[in-house]
Amino acid sequence: MIPPSLRLTARNLIINTDPGTLLFLIGLPSFYLIVLGLMFQALIPNVFFEGHSISYAQFLSPGVVAMQPFIAGSIGGSMLWSDRRWGMFEQLLVGPFHRIDYLLGIIYVSMIFSVGGAMLMFLVSYLLTGFVIHYVVNIILIILVLLVSSILFTSLFLVLSVFIRTIQTYNTVTMFIFFILDFASSAFYPINTRTPIGLRIISYANPLTYIVDSVRDMMFASLNRSDLIYVMIVVVLSALFFIFAALSYRKAKI
Amino acid sequence: MLEKVIEVDHLRQTYDGRNFVVDDVSFYVSKGEIYGLLGKNGAGKTTTIRTMTTILPVHYGKVRILGMDVSENAERIRKRIGVVLQNESFDFASVERNLKVYGMLWDVPREVLKARIEEVLEVFDLSSLRKVRAMELSGGQKKRLQVAREFLHDMDLLFLDEPTVGLDPIMRRSVLNYIRDKARKGLTVLYTTQIMEEADYLCDRIAIMNKGKIVAEGTSSDLKAKYGDLKTIHVIISGELDYNSLKVKFPEDVIVDNDEIRIVSKNVEDILPDLIIYLKARGIRIERISVEESSLDDVFLKVVS
Ligand SMILES: Nc1ncnc2c1ncn2[C@@H]1O[C@H](COP(=O)(O)OP(=O)(O)OP(=O)(O)O)[C@@H](O)[C@H]1O
Ligand SMILES: [Mg+2]
Numbered sequence: 001m002i003p004p005s006l007r008l009t010a011r012n013l014i015i016n017t018d019p020g021t022l023l024f025l026i027g028l029p030s031f032y033l034i035v036l037g038l039m040f041q042a043l044i045p046n047v048f049f050e051g052h053s054i055s056y057a058q059f060l061s062p063g064v065v066a067m068q069p070f071i072a073g074s075i076g077g078s079m080l081w082s083d084r085r086w087g088m089f090e091q092l093l094v095g096p097f098h099r100i101d102y103l104l105g106i107i108y109v110s111m112i113f114s115v116g117g118a119m120l121m122f123l124v125s126y127l128l129t130g131f132v133i134h135y136v137v138n139i140i141l142i143i144l145v146l147l148v149s150s151i152l153f154t155s156l157f158l159v160l161s162v163f164i165r166t167i168q169t170y171n172t173v174t175m176f177i178f179f180i181l182d183f184a185s186s187a188f189y190p191i192n193t194r195t196p197i198g199l200r201i202i203s204y205a206n207p208l209t210y211i212v213d214s215v216r217d218m219m220f221a222s223l224n225r226s227d228l229i230y231v232m233i234v235v236v237l238s239a240l241f242f243i244f245a246a247l248s249y250r251k252a253k254i
Numbered sequence: 255m256l257e258k259v260i261e262v263d264h265l266r267q268t269y270d271g272r273n274f275v276v277d278d279v280s281f282y283v284s285k286g287e288i289y290g291l292l293g294k295n296g297a298g299k300t301t302t303i304r305t306m307t308t309i310l311p312v313h314y315g316k317v318r319i320l321g322m323d324v325s326e327n328a329e330r331i332r333k334r335i336g337v338v339l340q341n342e343s344f345d346f347a348s349v350e351r352n353l354k355v356y357g358m359l360w361d362v363p364r365e366v367l368k369a370r371i372e373e374v375l376e377v378f379d380l381s382s383l384r385k386v387r388a389m390e391l392s393g394g395q396k397k398r399l400q401v402a403r404e405f406l407h408d409m410d411l412l413f414l415d416e417p418t419v420g421l422d423p424i425m426r427r428s429v430l431n432y433i434r435d436k437a438r439k440g441l442t443v444l445y446t447t448q449i450m451e452e453a454d455y456l457c458d459r460i461a462i463m464n465k466g467k468i469v470a471e472g473t474s475s476d477l478k479a480k481y482g483d484l485k486t487i488h489v490i491i492s493g494e495l496d497y498n499s500l501k502v503k504f505p506e507d508v509i510v511d512n513d514e515i516r517i518v519s520k521n522v523e524d525i526l527p528d529l530i531i532y533l534k535a536r537g538i539r540i541e542r543i544s545v546e547e548s549s550l551d552d553v554f555l556k557v558v559s
Binding site for chain 2: 001007010014087090096097098
């Protein structure tokens, strides 16, 4: 017997996934990598990072990998929307599942998309910079970070879909958060003492910073204690957001 | 003693904390029975179903489904019931894929599912539409898909919330027969409708709901004996009318609404001449008068007043 949450995952893959849109959304950050990476590489000398000297495009590649859980999460949140739009949300709530299975069904799909998207980013990055990763075992750690971050962002977007009344507002808010999280993080530039204090505060309040930093270390350097702390922060935030999502979705209007 | 599949005991439900849209409702349904809930728009049928199907928490009272309390065993109950919602619900895919995915969600074994899909496509006349996407179906076809889907999985109890809305008369009859056939094989059914004849044809027992309360309950022959061959006199008058004396004169159920009088009775032929004389004697003008077969609405009015 297949567990209910996996049956719901399969359904979401079959029903709620449009391959074209999916590929476009998770492929989008590769434009950052190609356009910004190549453009700024001409301006910026190599970046010194944890004792290594890497090109700007290489510096950027962990950033676009770490964006995948966010994008996958927003796709997951929109699945709740379409289920409500077509009346299936209520139907599934009276189905042979535990309530939490519905949430898990969406989170698992986001995990698949985010790991799939990350692999795509690795591929683009390899084609562009010829570099993937220093220590191959770290790939497993990166996948783990991506999986945990998927819980974080999918939960965030599920909360948003529960509380936001219209799909237009949902999309606008998603765009807004996307810009804030992307640009006020260490995805595009290192956060250091030269960073304006306001931006520094926002960046360190931004979970994406911790995800990017740990993925970057896993790609280029050996792991240190700060990575452990970053990963812990991501794990704790994911747990909190998941609980929040589970509570708020009990209140979801049908 | 028959096994009770549904037991609702003094249920009261509210959405806003003030108005009770289900107000002290009690009934039970035995195994294999088809129980009809009848009522006008807003009577509280769907709210009652939502409670029994574990979507709404119970505010006051007790609801037991298949011997289990809905507040404690929601998941276990949901595994054994089927629900056809009043609102449209389908997946964004073809008819066939809708059925396949739904069967997969219920973990129906592959071979069994295949056979059942063919069966329901046949019964609900969807065979020629199997490749059509659900959102491109007509209203009645969507409803058929929604009902058909629910028969793919095993269940002990089926909730049907106005499943025949939008179906043509032939389809309606064959759906009703299919449900009845399943009930004979042991399925318990809770059925809501606004159509009296439908409940009469299908249901073993019927409850009429109004404003959140059950106002009449019984087998269809009970109810027929009580409310059958009723007729309604509608009179539009102009002039002052003493409602109390009218009520004394015609103890049958009289409803006065501004300048409209309604009398629901089995022997309107006797009442009508008296009524005209009564009104004439008081100088009240009759603007319009008619005698009609009682609608469900009139039965309600009669039951409520
Ligand atoms: N989600 C909701 N929030 C607030 N009020 C609601 C909600 N759903 C129903 N109501 C109110 O509860 C009352 C009963 O509604 P319900 O849907 O149970 O009626 P019904 O008998 O199923 O009617 P119909 O025949 O139109 O389907 C109505 O007055 C309705 O306005
Ligand atoms: Mg209803």
